[in-house]
Amino acid sequence: MQINILQDSKFYAIALKGDLDAGSSILLDNAIEEAIKLGEKYILINCIELDYIASAGLGVFMSYLQEFDEKKITMVVYGLQNKVLNVFQILGLDQLINIASSEEEAKNLNHDIQV
Amino acid sequence: MIYRYNFYSSKESLKGIRTFVADTLLLFNLTEIITNQLVLATDEICANLIIHAHQTNENDPLELSIENKKNKIIFEITDKSDVPFDLKNYKQPDILEIVKQRKKGGVGLMLVNSVMDTFEIKKKENYSIWRLSKNIPVPQRITIQTDPSIVS
Numbered sequence: 450m451q452i453n454i455l456q457d458s459k460f461y462a463i464a465l466k467g468d469l470d471a472g473s474s475i476l477l478d479n480a481i482e483e484a485i486k487l488g489e490k491y492i493l494i495n496c497i498e499l500d501y502i503a504s505a506g507l508g509v510f511m512s513y514l515q516e517f518d519e520k521k522i523t524m525v526v527y528g529l530q531n532k533v534l535n536v537f538q539i540l541g542l543d544q545l546i547n548i549a550s551s552e553e554e555a556k557n558l559n560h561d562i563q564v
Numbered sequence: 565m566i567y568r569y570n571f572y573s574s575k576e577s578l579k580g581i582r583t584f585v586a587d588t589l590l591l592f593n594l595t596e597i598i599t600n601q602l603v604l605a606t607d608e609i610c611a612n613l614i615i616h617a618h619q620t621n622e623n624d625p626l627e628l629s630i631e632n633k634k635n636k637i638i639f640e641i642t643d644k645s646d647v648p649f650d651l652k653n654y655k656q657p658d659i660l661e662i663v664k665q666r667k668k669g670g671v672g673l674m675l676v677n678s679v680m681d682t683f684e685i686k687k688k689e690n691y692s693i694w695r696l697s698k699n700i701p702v703p704q705r706i707t708i709q710t711d712p713s714i715v716s
Contacts, residue, residue: 468582471611472575478668501582501600503607504672511659512668532600539601539678540659540671 452476454483460556461489466498469506478509481524485513490522493555497528502536510546523547527555566631571610573618573626581610581628585639588630592637594700601679602698606639608672609694617647635701641694651685 450473451466461484469477484492510526517524527549529537537543549555569584571577585603594602606628618624627642656677657670676683676696686693 468579470575470578470582470607471615472578474668501603503604503611504675505611505669507671508668511663511671512666514663515666532597535597535600536604536675539675542659545659545663 450476452480454480456489460491460493461487462493462495464495464498468501468503469499470501470503471505474503474505474509477506478512481509481513485516485520485522492522492524493552494524494526495528495552496526496530496533499528499530499533502533507536507540507542511542514545523558525549525555525558527552566629569628571626571628572622573614573624574620574622575611575614577614578607578611582607584628585630589637592632592700598698598700602637602639605676605679605696606641608676609639609641609696612672613641613643613645613694617643617645617649635699637698637700639696642691643694644691649685651683 450468450470453464453466455462455464463477463480463484465477467473481492510524513524516522525547526537528551529548534543534548537546537548547555547558549558567584567588569581571581582603585606586599589599589602610626610628613626614620618626624645626644629640629642631638631640654673656674659671659674662670673683679698680696681699682695682697684695686695
């Protein structure tokens with residue numbers, strides 16, 4: 450699992466590459482926690498190169514939803530492969546988490562929410 | 565046909581387990597989504613056993629087997645730990661409650677129950693078998709019969 454972080458003036462982007470499982474989910478947890486500490490309001494999760502997600506990975510996303518709501522933070526997950534999107538859908542998380550198909554759509558979704 | 569994979573109780577084993585399951589399922593010509601769901605269910609059970617039953621003790625061996633029957637694929641994980649798990653009293657958690665409580669875990673077995681047709685734990689004297697099955701018509705061994713009369 451590899452995580453790359455890219456910060457600009459508008460977005461805090463976390464790019465995931467490889468498998469997000471019980472062993473590697475702590476890396477995503479740390480990255481999101483860091484974004485919150487920095488006071489970021491728009492977090493983009495790039496999943497274009499994410500090949501697999503287990504419950505541990507889903508659990509990290511789920512554990513921050515309440516805090517995002519309280520702190521008015523918007524997180525958008527985008528670029529999910531069909532098999533990875535399906536795992537979100539099995540639990541109905543696609544109804545609780547903002548999911549976009551592309552980076553452009555993710556950024557526009559952030560804009561729409563901001564407006 | 566039964567395919568077997570032996571591994572030790574370490575989180576580092578999970579990648580190898582997933583590769584074994586995915587490679588084995590290639591033989592059955594399943595869709596990418598179904599294959600991923602079966603890999604996921606197996607991975608969840610193995611991760612639970614490695615982390616909770618064996619506390620990632622890397623000396624503890626486990627075994628995974630995959631068997632294809634006529635309309636079914638059966639996954640069995642043989643575990644020699646003595647940590648009991650009462651599946652009969654397991655209650656499916658509520659997703660919204662997990663979100664509210666900011667919990668990072670608790671949905672693994674929910675995923676397993678959602679994607680598999682059966683899930684049971686068989687208790688034996690010194691070990692237990694976590695058994696998952698999925699009803700899918702899978703190809704059996706193909707036998708090609710040639711008609712001797714058309715052989716030149």
